[in-house]
Amino acid sequence: MYSIIQQTEEDITTSKGIVATLTDTLLGWWEAFIVKLPNIAVAILVIILSFILARVFKNVLLRILRKHMENRSMRRILAKMLYACIVLIGFFLALGILNLDKALTSILAGAGVVALAIGLALQGTLSNTFSGVMLSFLPRIRIGDFVETNEHAGFVHEISLRNLVLRQPDNKYVIMPNSKFIEEPFVNYSLDTRGRVSVYCGIAYGSDLHAVKKLVLEQIEAAFPPTQGERIEFYYTEFADSSINFMVRFWIDYTKKSQMYTAQDKAILLINDLFNKHGIEIPFPIRTLKMPDLKHKPNDL
Template sequence: MQDFDFQESIKGIWDKLGGWLDSLILGLPNFLLAIVVFVLFIFIAKYIGRLFERITRKHIKQDSIRLMVVKVIKAIVILIGFFIALGLLNLDKVLTSVLAGAGVVGLAIGLALQGTLNNTFSGLILSFLPELQIGDWVETNGYAGTVTEINLRNIVVKQSDNNYVVIPNSKIVEEPFKNFTRTARSRVFVDCGVGYESDLEMVRDLTLEVIKDKFPQRGNEEVEFLYNGFGDSSINFVVRFWIDATNNRDLQVAQHEAIIAIKKAYDGKGVNIPFPIRTINFSNKLDLNKNG
């Protein structure tokens, strides 16, 4: 009885193995085809990655972002090949399970890393944004300096005091920023005032002459002089002119030189730049000899 059961068990195992062998032989062409397709997509991913890297090298200067984008594209192509290979093996249920599991895992990771993913996608946006590049002088989020690095998490700004500021990418995308480097020419504003006794037309002509000689204008550019108010001790004006400027320091240097030139010209012509004066009136005198 035991020998009979043992023989039946052996026969069942051989039948099972035979069925698997038959299935393997019948499915061998699809299996080989699936392997070929998967390997082919691996080579396609490498080719597309190299092609994309050459195309984006001119537009994305940040190596970390460019390499990350290339890896993501290669991974997507390989996943497509993996799913096609599963389809050739008639593993539709497995394919459905993989997709469902990937969706659940992706949702969980997305919720857990919401802030990080926001900065990552913002970094990808910044990498293609021509208005912000490494070496630009920018003002954003209350900071100003030279952009030294742009990665998938943040940008690094080197301020004029030689300190570095790390700003999350999402802050750059969501907040306005001012880029001095994107324009070769910028306008400088210098405010001043002259005494009420001054010849206003002479002051205007003198100031325009000084600024034009010091800062030559180009094309349709011009030096503008405008009186803009009666102050407590002076008649105030603003003079505006164009200079070559790619950062904030260039503007400050131009203001510095303009102030020196205007002051020197005014001293030569006797033009007064007044400062506030407080007058105390002692007309009411106290008689100490007067009896109460």
Template sequence: MQDFNIQDSLSGITDKLGGWLDSLILGLPNFLLAVIVFVAFTFIAKYVGQLFERVTRNQIKQDSIRLMTVKVIKAIVVLIGFFIALGLLNLDKVLTSVLAGAGVVGLAIGLALQGTLNNTFSGLILSFLPELQIGDWVETNGYAGTVTEINLRNIVIKQSDNNYVVIPNSKIIEEPFKNFTRTARSRVFVNCGVGYESDLEMVRDLTLQVIKDLFPQRGNEEVEFMYNEFGDSSINFTVRFWTDVTKNRDILVAQNEAIIAIKKAYDGKGVNIPFPIRTINFSNKLGINKSEG
């Protein structure tokens, strides 16, 4: 009886192994095809990453973002190959379970890293945004300076006082920013005032000539002069002109040169630039120290 049980067990094991061997032989072509597909997608991912890096080398100046994007693209291509290989092995249930698990894990990670992912996708958008590049002088979120770094989390701005400001990418995407470097020339404004006794037409013509000589205008550009206010001590005006500007310092330099030139020209013509004057009346209306009648 014992020998009979042993023989039955051995027979069952033999049948089971035979069934596995038959399944292995029948599934061997699909298994080899799945391996070939997965290996092929691995090589495809490599070449797709290299192609993307070459194409975007001029568009994405920041190496960290470009390399990270290449890695993400490679991972996506390899993952596609993995899912196709599972399908060839007829592992539909396993594929469904993997996709379901990936969805749940992705949702949990997305909720936990909502702010980080927002900055990451914003960084990818900034990488392809021609209006913002490394080396540009920008004003944004109350700060102004040169963009020194753009990564997947933030941008770094070096201010004129040599301090660095780190701003999250989402803030740059959501808030407006002003880029001085994107335009080679900008209009500069200088405000001044002359005395009420001045010949206003002469002052206008003199100022226009001084600015035109100092800042040659190009094409349709022109120097504009407008009186705009009867001030307390002067008649005030604004003169505006075009010059090369790629950062805020260029505006300050242009204003400085214009003010010096205007002051010299006014001194030569005797034009007065008055300063505020306050008149104090000391009349004795209260009758203090008046002799009594």
């Protein structure tokens, strides 16, 4: 009986000790909260200000990007990235104000490890992302430009963080990674409004070469008048098997390939009509085949 009573008293004493420890801990936390209350208020104020500043700078960046970048989706993504960076800076400043240096160090270390792991896992994706940002700021390529790569040609329809989309003249879309596009050479037909077009033809041997050159130059210059600093060029290029070939080059308003095809079509029709009018022959290759005599020769008997 005595042992039972003694055990009960020990339990009561232990319970009182636990309650006292818990009470002291809660009082310590409350005192720490009261002491750090100004810091907590300042930290909350810093976080609120970071959200306000993030929104202000986001709107400012959007206004600037609208003047220099036509890609709407890229503008929004860059603005959101700036917004997130400013908010994170405010969060880290708030942790510093609360003297949570250890927590801040742990968060930064964890973020570094996570960033490294993500960077290694998404190396190709990040390459396309940075290439997309570069393409958005490059002055030599814009939405709507007609460009030609080693394999594809079309109008730039969209530049995202991962892909560049080309709309081909047949209205088919080509989607290629940004990194592949930016690493390969490409031709942008829309950088300048003027371009030079070449047309090739041949005339028969025996034609008056000087007269042909004069007639073609006059006809092309009348149809495609050059501007300042431009000229129509005519060159005989070779003595071919059945013709004397020449090349004529002239300038046109040229920002996409369809304009080049239209100009070549017009020039070929003009040259053909001109040669028909003046009796100038455009020869075509002739091949003469000699067949052996198949008649049976008399036997020498």
